[in-house]
Amino acid sequence: MLSHLTRGLFSIKHVVLSFVLWDARHNFCWLSSYLSMTPHLPQRHLNIWEWLLLLGGLSLFASQALFASSLKSAAFDEQYHIAAGYAYLRTGDFRLSLSHPPLVNALSGLPLLARDDVVLPVEHPSWAQSDYFIFADVFLWQANSDPQGILVHGRVPIILLGTALTALLFWWARQMISPTAGWIAFALAIFDPNLLANSRLITTDLGLTFFLTLAMWRLWRWQQQPSWRNAAWVGVAVGCAMGTKFTGLMVWPMLLGVVLLAESRPRPWRNLLGMGLVMAVVAYATLWAIYRLDVGVIPGAVWPLSHLPIPAPFYPYSLWDTFMVIEEEPKTAFLLGQISNRGWWYYFPVALLLKTPLPLLLLAGGGLWLIGRGKAWRNTAVLWLPPLLFMFLAMTGRITIGYRHILPVVPFLIMLAAQVGQGDWLRPWRGWRWRPLLVALLLLWQAFGTLSLWPHQEAFFNELAGGPAHGRYLLVDANVDWGQDLILLERLLREREINELYLGYFGTAVPEKYGITYHPTPGFLRFTAGAEIDAYNPYTPLPGWYALSMTSLQLGLMLQNNDMYAYFLGKEPVACAGYSICLYQVAYPPEWPIDRRVISDGRAVSDISPAELGVQPERQLLTKWVQSPSQIYPLGEGFVPPVDFVPLHVPFGESLTLVGYTLSPTWRVSLYWQVGDTAVLPRPHPSQAPPLATFLHLSGDDPSQIIAQYDGWPTALTGLEPGDIIQQEIQLHLPATTPAGQQYLRLGLYSPQTGQRFPLSTTPPTDMFTLTPVTLP
Numbered sequence: 001m002l003s004h005l006t007r008g009l010f011s012i013k014h015v016v017l018s019f020v021l022w023d024a025r026h027n028f029c030w031l032s033s034y035l036s037m038t039p040h041l042p043q044r045h046l047n048i049w050e051w052l053l054l055l056g057g058l059s060l061f062a063s064q065a066l067f068a069s070s071l072k073s074a075a076f077d078e079q080y081h082i083a084a085g086y087a088y089l090r091t092g093d094f095r096l097s098l099s100h101p102p103l104v105n106a107l108s109g110l111p112l113l114a115r116d117d118v119v120l121p122v123e124h125p126s127w128a129q130s131d132y133f134i135f136a137d138v139f140l141w142q143a144n145s146d147p148q149g150i151l152v153h154g155r156v157p158i159i160l161l162g163t164a165l166t167a168l169l170f171w172w173a174r175q176m177i178s179p180t181a182g183w184i185a186f187a188l189a190i191f192d193p194n195l196l197a198n199s200r201l202i203t204t205d206l207g208l209t210f211f212l213t214l215a216m217w218r219l220w221r222w223q224q225q226p227s228w229r230n231a232a233w234v235g236v237a238v239g240c241a242m243g244t245k246f247t248g249l250m251v252w253p254m255l256l257g258v259v260l261l262a263e264s265r266p267r268p269w270r271n272l273l274g275m276g277l278v279m280a281v282v283a284y285a286t287l288w289a290i291y292r293l294d295v296g297v298i299p300g301a302v303w304p305l306s307h308l309p310i311p312a313p314f315y316p317y318s319l320w321d322t323f324m325v326i327e328e329e330p331k332t333a334f335l336l337g338q339i340s341n342r343g344w345w346y347y348f349p350v351a352l353l354l355k356t357p358l359p360l361l362l363l364a365g366g367g368l369w370l371i372g373r374g375k376a377w378r379n380t381a382v383l384w385l386p387p388l389l390f391m392f393l394a395m396t397g398r399i400t401i402g403y404r405h406i407l408p409v410v411p412f413l414i415m416l417a418a419q420v421g422q423g424d425w426l427r428p429w430r431g432w433r434w435r436p437l438l439v440a441l442l443l444l445w446q447a448f449g450t451l452s453l454w455p456h457q458e459a460f461f462n463e464l465a466g467g468p469a470h471g472r473y474l475l476v477d478a479n480v481d482w483g484q485d486l487i488l489l490e491r492l493l494r495e496r497e498i499n500e501l502y503l504g505y506f507g508t509a510v511p512e513k514y515g516i517t518y519h520p521t522p523g524f525l526r527f528t529a530g531a532e533i534d535a536y537n538p539y540t541p542l543p544g545w546y547a548l549s550m551t552s553l554q555l556g557l558m559l560q561n562n563d564m565y566a567y568f569l570g571k572e573p574v575a576c577a578g579y580s581i582c583l584y585q586v587a588y589p590p591e592w593p594i595d596r597r598v599i600s601d602g603r604a605v606s607d608i609s610p611a612e613l614g615v616q617p618e619r620q621l622l623t624k625w626v627q628s629p630s631q632i633y634p635l636g637e638g639f640v641p642p643v644d645f646v647p648l649h650v651p652f653g654e655s656l657t658l659v660g661y662t663l664s665p666t667w668r669v670s671l672y673w674q675v676g677d678t679a680v681l682p683r684p685h686p687s688q689a690p691p692l693a694t695f696l697h698l699s700g701d702d703p704s705q706i707i708a709q710y711d712g713w714p715t716a717l718t719g720l721e722p723g724d725i726i727q728q729e730i731q732l733h734l735p736a737t738t739p740a741g742q743q744y745l746r747l748g749l750y751s752p753q754t755g756q757r758f759p760l761s762t763t764p765p766t767d768m769f770t771l772t773p774v775t776l777p
Helices: 002-026 048-069 078-091 103-114 132-143 147-176 179-190 193-198 205-224 228-242 246-262 269-290 314-328 347-355 358-373 381-396 409-421 434-451 468-473 486-495 550-555
Strands: 333-335 338-340 502-504 544-549 575-577 581-586 594-599 620-625 631-633 646-652 656-663 668-675 693-699 706-712 725-731 741-750 774-776
Touching: 048 147, 048 179, 048 193, 078 103, 078 132, 078 147, 103 147, 103 205, 132 147, 147 179, 147 193, 147 205, 147 409, 179 358, 179 409, 179 434, 193 205, 193 434, 205 228, 205 246, 205 381, 205 409, 228 246, 228 269, 246 269, 246 314, 246 381, 333 347, 333 550, 347 381, 358 381, 358 409, 358 434, 381 409, 409 434, 468 550, 486 575, 486 581, 544 550, 550 581, 656 741, 668 693, 693 725, 706 725
Parallel strands: 502 544, 594 620
Antiparallel strands: 333 338, 544 581, 575 581, 631 725, 646 656, 656 668, 668 725, 693 706, 693 741, 741 774
């Protein structure tokens, strides 16, 4: 079955690529009237130099994306797409394709089939539960030892789709307008930063852009030669667009609108209706093939759909499920200094204006003017109506988090810009060739702006926005920071010899997999809860180095505490890894007094107002977080040993010493720990698990025969100082069958992550200390 599935996917890819190659062989004759506007363009094949230039340009585009791929860590959604695609190829099961149809994800998984070291953990419970969030995390970061290699291989098919898109725009502009227009479109595509950035990401955005453009090109070919075969080609392209992303359904109103607007001469309506039916049938057949010709009922559907078998039933089911999730879930977004969980209708027009290269905007504007001047707006609807409808869809939605969601608009802007390649417009004007010179300068401007930004094209902002360095003040999330710069952060830390830092990371990647050693601070999506996160003080952070993602800087935890990193907003970073993660150093003047505050009511420090905490100007506030009823005595001040206090001196290394305990008749045990050298305290673990825990066992002569036990640690290590005394409250619950006689309380410290116990600084060394024996009646 797997071999048939793989051959089927390769066949789909072959069909898609054959569109361009077929037209390259058979369609070098240029249209006789340029949509009733321009004179006949003679047929001309590419000469050897043009072929070399074409291949060189395609290689340049692919190499820009490919070499940047190895420098970029996992972006936010990549793990979900590669896990779903590879699982689909290996099992034939599309249970993980809930948020997106499987076509492009499956293409991304194809290179992994050639590797024999990739593990698919279908035995994990998340597979049976169809939980693609957890399964993707387990697949990429736990089950496999080479996550970056998996990503780099999975990005190759997307790079090929991006390269094919540049070739498609070249042929389309050449056929539709002129050879010169083809080269203009080609140059704009090769050096478009948004196409380049998304061509090296395992997501569906570039795939939708390619197939949507392909569908409109085939529609235009059908308009010129309305044959049944061309209608079928339109259907295949439309089916691929639908099989890539659910917003690919927008291809249908685009197709209908273009046909209605561009139909200038009468044709038999029955013929048009028949060809439209062919397009629809072929499109659904293509979608059905993508879903492995599956037939069944729509899961959870109402009668009669619950009893009516249909082809590809998982498509409408996952479409409805995705729509409901989008409508129900809040999406916190940032725009021009504003924060909203409802979005803005003007978000994407602003993003288009700020993140699209100005040369492309200027040339596209010129192309629109030429279309309007020549009264050819109806026959060129295939260029301006699709992006207009797509922008309208984006403006009515709630997901306002990235330019990538309007990426399908870019090829149509390029095609509009190519209109300036019309032969009559480029002719000398009053003896001056200023128009060709102007076009050439604009193309050089775009090429320089893109190449000079490599490999960080995802952070492109045009000169109107102030450039990429200013972009983080205007837009964040996928526009600048999608978690992609951990590799460069690790290099930056090595160059500056920074061994300890606090990391506020926005993304799904696991930073330690990229060699980064860090203390986690609040971030989205991995560091949202836990004692160490609750202990973070956003008002006067602890001294040290901080690496902050720009999305975290502007949005904090996104769904709550948006001002988590307000302390850093007015500060210039010391250095940045790309444009998405910046380094800051926190230090306080030595003369500033230190105020100390213990938080023991369960609230996070960031949830408490500065006034309630007692934050004062020119004073550092040091907060310590502990779970009640346990307590912390800062620097030991205020600690008065209780009456039944049993003093001890049991050092566990240099970091913690057991200085005493109390034991009540109700088996309530109070342990008193004194902090030693905080430099050797266990590091807070990035997984949000406690960095250490106390075990307390009640047992007889045999320590392994445990009667009652406790495991836990009530205190965040963040904010602890040498001399602090921690009072740890423990309640033991003895079973009714507890035997009478002498029993022993044994305790120690261990790591919950590894299970390794902390040795006592005693001779001989041991990892367990026995308190005073207890006699049970």
